[in-house]
Amino acid sequence: MPTENISMNYFSGKLINWYLQNKRDLPWRNTKDPYLIWLSEIILQQTKVEQGLSYYFAFAKEFPTVKSLAQAENNKVMKLWQGLGYYSRARNLHETAKNIxxxxxxxxxxxYNELLKLKGVGDYTAAAIASFAFDKPHATVDGNVYRVLSRIFGISTPIDSNDGKxxxxxxxxxxxxKKKSGTHNQAIMEFGAIQCKPINPKCSICPFSEMCFAFANNKIKELPFKAKKILVRKRxxxxxxxNHHSCIIINKREEKDIWINLYDFPLIExxxxxxxxxxxxxxxxxxxxLxxxxxxxxxxxxxxxILTHQKIYARFWEIECDKIFTKSLPKTCIKINRKDIFHYPVPKLIENYLNSKGSKIINKK
Ligand code: SF4
Structure with missing residues (x-):
């Protein structure tokens, strides 16, 4: 085992020491409220801190308690989430708030085990809430932790395999x-985020450089190791x-596909x-x-x-009709005033189009 020569106290002590001197001041680190911690963790999945911050503030302001989030209209939750992507997180967030x-x-x-039963809460999030809010001794293992451990201890087991996990x-x-589980978890993730970064880690000023396998063996680019390549589908x-005068048709996406519960336009793929x-x-x-x-x-x-597993090429056909009958369209389509579209949660792609010059020219006609 790589830890044979390194005691837990030594590793954790060094890490926490580094953290206390270098950590960023982030709002969810100054609370023990499990609701706010959960909110931040769901927002930060697949999202950088800089991007997630404004969403965290907006959600915490609009829905300061789990009850207020539970009572919110789904459209309002999705609208607030707009632009963050991975919209199933927002749906699970709302559903779990209602459940709690x-x-x-x-x-x-x-x-930890009770937290795991909540929708949208996996091993990582359960460990994060359990340790940050309740000081329970469960390690959080996210992408940062995989990187730090694989590099320091020279582990090349694929991180996307069951054995690796x-x-x-x-x-x-x-x-x-175990007595400082919350701080230790924050420390190792922060270390991965700002010190042992994916590219250009700061090895020359690293407290672990003397014992780091990747640094000593010039293996930083190879670790962590992933076995599978992501397959990207083109659509x-x-x-x-x-359009009919000032009205347009929008479509609520309800099928099992990307962007469920968001609005776009009738689509021919x-x-x-x-x-x-x-x-x-x-x-x-x-x-x-017809x-x-x-x-x-x-x-x-x-x-x-571009999404994680899909690359979408989209064109928008602006059509002016003599009349619009929603009856002849799918049931998910509704007629609205074009200027009201910004009240509806839409995917980033649609937002980009609506904010583009081309869309505005049409709007003025
Ligand atoms: S020496 Fe470099 S690769 Fe090793 S832990 Fe430190 S920053 Fe990461």
């Missing part, structure tokens, strides 16, 4: 100072922005990027437009939008 409000008297469970989890729990979206002629001759377009009278006001440039 209804089934736990609005009090967060205080054990088990090995790193065991090591992290061996190293934690081609043709959004139909149906194609297998590849097609030109305007192909599009207007396609069966899907003809079925969509015998409506219309003019095409503009076709946008292609917007490229």
């Amino acid at each position: 409000s209804e089934n736990y008297y609005s009090l967060f469970p205080n054990t 088990k090995e790193f989890n065991q090591l992290a729990n061996e190293l934690i100072d 081609f979206f043709n959004y139909i922005v149906l 194609t297998e590849k990027e097609i030109d305007e002629e192909e599009f207007l001759n396609s069966k899907n377009w003809k079925e969509f437009i 015998n409506k009278k219309y003019i095409i006001k503009s076709v946008s440039i292609t917007y490229k939008h």
